[in-house]
Structure formats: structure tokens, C-alpha cells
């Protein structure tokens with residue numbers, strides 16, 4: 169076994185009210201991909217931020233190529249050959265792809281003038297390597313979430329780093345994007361670089377990683393060879409107990425038709441028709457950009473329809489604004505919690521109650537604080553949200569816990585129709601199961617649920633019926649009993665059998 | 666143990682540590698230090714008479730700053746406050762001169778101010794005009810309107826019973842405290858209640874923090890914006906009433922550059938110009954710092970040229986101190 173390039177030992181870090189890291193340990197080996205695993209809030213991102221000098225550890229040591237090292241900040245660690253793709257996107261929307269990739273180290277010609285042609289050329293090369301079909305002159309804000317993530321990856325690769333850290337890189341990626349990322353990871357491995365790979369998708373761990381390190385509540389639990397493990401064993405290390413049955417399907421008696429959509433058209437959506445019943449989970453599968461989120465935004469009143477009709481319990485809906493959607497009983501939980509799902513600077517409590525505030529206040533607008541606190545506490549408890557208090561700024565929570573708050577926000581309005589857009593993105597296995605159980609509870613109470621997910625096993629495991637979308641249209645409908653991954657995929661690319 | 670462990674809470678619920686809290690209130694400390702130093706330098710400073718005087722002088726800026734705080738919390742800015750003050754003052758003066766009942770004058774003026782603010786609000790919310798531009802337009806247009814309306818000359822409130830009654834607003838005392846100070850306290854109490862206990866208050870913070878997320882949470886963001894500019898206009902109208910009442914006449918040039926002092930008070934008070942973060946009590950402290958400083962520099966016979974520089978220095982220090990603690 170080769171010597172580790174990077175060793176972090178006994179690293180501890182405390183935030184006000186939270187012990188994020190408690191004697192954590194991590195080794196990175198050349199030419200190997202090290203998976204860093206743990207539940208939401210286990211301290212994975214924090215450990216990486218300590219490594220790259222964003223946070224300073226309270227104690228512990230870092231050895232880099234055998235010698236003790238502390239990095240003064242992200243810039244310093246980058247120059248020493250450690251490059252990181254953060255869980256949160258850090259791109260400047262108004263700048264071009266190339267400007268973002270080379271931010272702060274623009275390629276200069278003689279005399280300090282920026283060498284634009286060279287910069288675009290280099291950036292285009294990186295994009296082509298990752299198979300991103302964009303010119304590096306395009307602005308970030310024109311990109312999809314997945315493409316933005318790919319730009320972050322391109323940026324990390326542009327450093328020629330010796331250690332590359334990827335914090336949940338595939339969270340927002342399409343299948344193809346994930347594949348091209350994996351190809352690049354394999355190349356990096358062959359070049360002898362050390363890679364740290366953080367993900368909640370266990371299948372990816374088995375696909376791409378060589379070793380794995382598990383953290384639990386900030387503590388180091390184990391370092392293992394991936395080849396010696398199976399999923400159940402990994403989960404047991406992560407949560408400290410066995411988890412059975414990921415997708416706890418429950419039978420709920422399906423009631424009346426709640427939502428009826430008839431030849432609905434609008435931005436990115438073309439003549440979509442379907443019916444949704446009480447107590448039903450209707451899954452939406454498809455490739456990214458197939459128009460699923462667009463359809464949901466249309467149903468929710470965020471964009472306007474150009475043709476067709478939508479009715480809820482027989483009542484025709486003409487929604488012009490999300491507020492009307494919520495008032496009508498439709499709640500939408502966005503796929504992009506940082507961008508448009510949460511107000512990151514506000515507390516857990518105020519985020520969670522934001523949508524339901526109308527119901528939680530008197531006619532004059534006076535908030536019933538006691539009632540609010542009670543509701544929030546109930547959801548924090550039911551969702552097992554890890555936060556020192558409900559007053560914690562939500563941006564300080566781990567990604568998975570943020571997601572739970574976002575879902576709780578939608579549920580607090582007691583909607584008739586709940587739209588979940590990628591509800592378990594970035595959520596750990598244990599919490600995923602908790603979320604599934606909660607969704608099922610609401611289903612049993614007669615709520616109608618639309619579930620969009622790019623995670624095939626999730627759609628297959630949770631839905632009663634699945635619709636597949638392709639280029640804004642429904643390209644397939646499956647009863648869950650007869651649906652297969654292959655069938656869904658075929659419909660997703662528009663191939664109809 | 667079969668359940669998932671909660672992260673070890675180091676101190677459980679964060680305890681309110683009074684000493685630490687005080688230490689974080691840089692603006693408050695600055696204010697107290699200022700008061701102590703000047704009290705030693707000049708015997709006339711720390712007297713009831715002078716302190717009340719300062720509070721009265723501060724009230725106009727403080728009242729405007731209340732509205733400005735709300736606007737800035739939504740990541741906006743309101744440059745039109747001074748012009749609204751002037752036009753509202755002129756309207757009030759002519760209503761008093763026409764011997765309308767005092768209630769009509771007050772309500773009419775406040776409503777007019779609110780409407781002028783809402784005009785900017787509509788430009789920002791519906792017209793998608795940047796707040797700086799929208800309120801710059803309002804500022805210029807309303808100043809012009811004031812000039813047209815007053816013909817560039819002061820409007821006297823007249824020596825009538827109505828004029829005397831109106832004068833109470835700016836010059837009267839209630840329980841030994843100048844009436845404008847009561848108005849100021851009332852405005853802050855109202856804003857504090859609004860921000861901490863009402864839906865609109867929450868929405869104001871949310872819009873400033875992440876407008877898109879707020880919209881998708883089903884909040885009518887446009888209405889929130891129109892409301893804050895409306896409230897800012899209303900506060901400027903109130904300031905216009907105070908100023909006009911105190912002088913018994915409305916000056917067409919009144920309130921020029923008042924937006925700068927108001928913005929300074931908000932920023933010194935720790936509210937972020939980027940929106941979503943700040944508190945109303947900070948604005949009160951900020952306004953008081955500026956008021957106390959003006960008064961102290963006068964008492965210490967500092968020339969008005971140096972006063973400006975001193976004021977700039979204090980604002981800079983306050984903002985830097987705030988930066989540090991973040």
C-alpha cells in the first residue's frame with residue numbers, strides 16, 4: 169500500500185452550540201479515490217473546510233507529503249496543490265464561464281493585459297474534456313444547475329492539483345454528466361492524484377471509490393477498502409445501526425381525483441395531461457431539462473400557462489403567482505435549496521414557517537409566536553433536524569438538514585397537493601428514509617403528491633404510478649408494478665416501445 | 666442506543682450572555698463613549714435641557730431613518746425622503762393656512778407621503794426599476810413639484826388658532842418631553858413591532874435575504890416592496906409635519922440631503938445595505954450617535970467644516986467595527 173499524501177489526524181472543531189468535528193481522521197492516498205461518508209451534519213464538509221484553511225481547527229494535525237502543514241486559507245491550499253469543489257456553488261452569475269474558472273488568476277499576456285483568447289481557449293478545452301456543450305464565453309446565469317456544477321468541476325481541475333476534493337459533486341448532475349465526471353475521475357486516478365469523494369449516493373461509492381472513511385457525529389469511525397464492503401455494512405457504519413427497507417412503501421386507499429391537468433402548455437411544457445388522486449404518489453421521471461420542473465412551476469402558478477386547463481377538486485385554477493398556488497392548496501419544494509428554496513441568512517424557524525405564516529398569524533398580521541414555535545418544534549422533532557436551536561441561521565446547517573427544513577416549510581401549509589422536486593438531493597440514507605416515511609404518512613392522510621426525482625430507484629421505490637417526460641411532453645406512463653429502470657430510461661430519451 | 670445521536674450541544678440553547686451581547690453592540694458602546702467624553706469636555710452637555718434638545722433635533726432624522734431601515738432591509742434604498750418631506754410640509758402648511766381641522770391636516774399629509782412612497786414602490790416592484798433609480802426619479806420629480814406648488818417661496822401656517830394648534834406637533838411638550846420625541850419613540854416602537862411580531866416584518870427580512878425563495882414560498886414580494894416604500898413615504902410625511910410645525914412654515918428646500926443622514930443612521934446601526942440583516946434599535950442608536958455628535962461638535966466650537974469630516978470619520982469607524990465582528 170502506498171504512503172498517504174495527506175493525513176489529517178485528531179481534528180476537532182466546535183461552532184457555537186455544535187461540536188462539528190471530534191477527533192476526525194482522514195488519509196488520502198495517491199492514485200486512489202477516498203470516499204468520505206457520514207450522515208448529514210457528520211462533519212464532512214467541515215473537515216474539508218478545515219483542510220483548505222477556510223476554518224481553523226481547534227486541535228489536530230495535517231501532514232502533507234509527510235510534513236506538518238497548516239493552510240492559511242483557500243488560496244494557500246490551492247497553491248500547494250489542494251483543490252476543492254464545494255458542496256455549495258460559488259460562481260459569479262454575471263461573469264462568463266471562462267472568467268469564473270480563472271477568477272483571481274486570469275491568464276495575462278505581457279504587460280498585464282488579460283489574454284482573453286488564451287483564457288477562452290483553455291476554458292473551452294476543460295469544458296470539452298468534461299463534455300459540457302457550452303462555450304466558455306457564456307454567462308453562468310444561462311446555465312442549468314448541472315452545468316454550473318460542471319463548471320465548478322472544470323475550475324477545480326484547472327489547478328493541476330495533487331489532491332482534489334469533491335463535495336457531493338453529482339448532486340445536481342444528469343446521468344450523462346455524471347458519466348463524464350467519472351471518466352475524468354478515472355483519468356485523475358491514473359495520473360496518481362489523490363481524490364476525496366463525498367456523496368450520499370452509495371451506488372456511486374461502489375462504482376468509483378477505492379477506500380472509504382466514515383464519520384459519525386464528527387468522530388472518525390473507520391477506514392475500509394470499498395471492495396471488502398457492501399451497502400448494508402457501509403450504512404451500518406454510518407448510522408450505527410442496521411437500516412432495513414429503504415423505500416417503505418405503504419398502501420393507501422386512493423381517493424377521488426384531486427388534480428386534473430388537461431393539455432396544459434406553457435414555457436417548456438407541451439400539452440401535458442394527467443390525473444392525480446388523493447393518497448397517490450405520482451412520480452415524474454426524465455432527464456434533466458425534460459420539462460419536469462417547468463411543469464411543476466406552471467402548476468404552482470410561478471409561470472403562466474398558454475393553453476390547457478388545470479383543476480383541483482373540480483375547481484378550475486387560473487394561477488398567476490405562487491401565493492395563489494399556496495392559497496389553492498398546492499405547495500412546491502424547489503430543487504435548488506440554496507438558490508431559491510431557502511433564505512440562508514434567516515433562522516431555521518423563520519424559514520420553516522415562511523409559507524405558512526398567513527395561517528400562523530392573526531388577521532392584522534400579528535404572528536402567533538407560541539403557535540409558530542410549537543409547529544416548528546414539532547417538525548424539527550419529526551424530521552430529526554440537527555440544529556442547536558430553532559434560532560440557528562439555516563446557512564450554518566449541513567446540506568441535508570437544510571433540505572429537511574425546506575420540505576417542512578412546504579408541509580406546514582397543509583397542502584392538498586405537495587410537489588417535491590428532487591426532495592432527497594444531498595440527504596443521507598437515514599434521513600432519506602425518514603423523509604420517505606413522512607411522505608408516506610402524508611399520503612396515507614389523503615394528500616396527493618407529485619414526486620420529481622432523477623434518482624431512478626427512488627422514483628421506482630416511492631411512486632404508485634410514474635410519468636416520464638421528454639422535451640416537455642409526457643413520453644410514457646407506467647404503473648409502478650411494471651416499471652423498470654430500462655423502461656423509464658427508454659421513455660426518457662423519447663424512445664417508445 | 667438505537668436512535669441517531671444529536672450533535673453534542675456544547676451549551677444547549679445559546680445562553681444570553683449580557684456582557685458579550687453588550688460587547689457586540691459596537692454602535693451602542695460608541696454612543697456611550699461619546700456621551701461620557703463630551704460630558705467631561707463640556708459642562709453644558711450632560712444637562713436635561715441639552716439632552717432633550719438633542720433628542721428633539723434627532724427626531725426628524727430618526728423618523729426618516731425608520732422608513733429607510735425597512736427599505737434597506739429589502740435590499741432597496743430610498744433617496745426620495747427629503748423631497749417627500751418638503752412636499753408634505755408644503756401641503757400641510759397650506760392645509761393649516763386654510764384652517765382645516767388638525768386631524769384632516771395630519772391624516773391628509775401622512776396619506777400623501779405614503780402615496781408618494783408607494784409610487785416609488787410600484788416603480789421598483791412592478792416596473793422592475795432599480796430602487797436607486799426609481800427613488801432618484803421620485804426625488805427629482807417631487808422636489809420639482811414642491812417648487813411648482815410653492816412657487817419657490819415658503820408657505821406660512823398663519824397666525825390662526827389652527828396654526829397655533831399645529832405648532833404643538835413640533836414645539837409642544839408632553840410630560841416634560843418634547844412632542845417630536847414622543848413621535849420618534851412611537852415610530853420606533855411601531856417599526857419594532859412590525860419587524861418582530863408581524864408577517865410583513867418577516868417578509869421584509871425574507872425579501873432582502875432571498876427574493877426568489879420568498880416568492881416561491883408564496884409571498885407576494887411586490888406587495889411587500891410597495892408597502893416598505895409606502896411606509897418610508899409615510900415616515901417622511903411625518904418628518905415633514907414636524908419640521909413645518911416647528912418653523913410655522915414650509916420651506917421648499919426643506920429636507921435636502923436628508924436621505925444621506927438617514928442612510929448613515931441605518932448603516933451605523935448595523936443594518937446591511939445588501940438587505941436581509943439588521944435591526945431597528947440599531948437605527949435608533951445610529952441616529953442618536955449622529956445627533957449627539959452634531960450637538961457635541963457645536964458645543965465644543967468645532968467649525969462646521971470640521972464637523973463634516975468628524976461625522977464621516979464616525980460613520981466609517983462604526984461601519985468598520987461592524988465589519989470586524991462579522
Ligand SMILES: Nc1ncnc2c1ncn2[C@@H]1O[C@H](COP(=O)(O)OP(=O)(O)OP(=O)(O)O)[C@@H](O)[C@H]1O
Pocket residue numbers: 183184186187188206207208209210211212213214215255554555564565566567568569594596672
Ligand atoms: N459555520 C457554521 N456555524 C455553525 N455550525 C456549523 C457551521 N458549519 C457547519 N456547522 C454545523 O456543523 C455540523 C457539521 O456540518 P457539515 O456541513 O460539516 O456536515 P456534512 O457532513 O457536510 O453534512 P451534509 O451531508 O448534510 O452536507 C452540522 O451540525 C452543522 O450544522
Ligand SMILES: [Mg+2]
Pocket residue numbers: 212213214255335566567
Ligand atoms: Mg456537506
